[in-house]
Amino acid sequence: MGSLFNAKVVPAEDIFLCLFFLLEGEKRFDRLCAMHALLVQANDQLCKSRNLQELTRFTNMLSIRDPTSGCFAWAPTLHAHAILQDIFDGIRGWKRIQAIKSQRYEARVKNRLIPPHAAGPRLR
Incomplete structure (x- = not known):
């Protein structure tokens, strides 16, 4: 799915x-691996502003901690914690990439000059 999104x-x-769907079920290592594989194949477009609310909700649900141990509920072992x-x-890096792209776009728009022949007589 991540490759198809890419x-x-x-x-x-x-x-x-x-x-x-993977988050809803039992917290198992194979589900965490499936989420990781899906996200590894996707790209930074998943962090665009229109997707940010869902991505934040996913991250919040994934970062739930066990109240007794304080460990991530999805990462009871060292391997799971690494994944x-x-x-x-990866998500943090994508957010940085999107922020940089946004800054570059704003700078281009701000510095864009309208050529005199492109504006009508009322705008000159």
């Missing part, structure tokens, strides 16, 4: 549907 075959909504940390690091 190739722009499926929308972000389908990615989040799969992720939340979980890689998911969080």
Whole structure:
């Protein structure tokens, strides 16, 4: 699914549907691996502003901790913790990439000059 999203075959909504489906069930290592695989194949477009609310909700649900031990509920072992940390690091990196892209876009728009022949007589 992540590769299909990367190739722009499926929308972000389908990615989040799969992720939340995996979150709903029992907290097992194979489900965490499936979430990791899905996200590794996706790209930073998953962090665009229109998807940010769902991504934040997913991250919040994934980062729930066990009240007694204080460990992540999805990461009771060292291997699971490493995968979980890689998911969080990847999402954090995507958010940085999107912030940089946004800044570059704003700078281009701000510095864009309208050529005199492009504006009508009222705008000159």
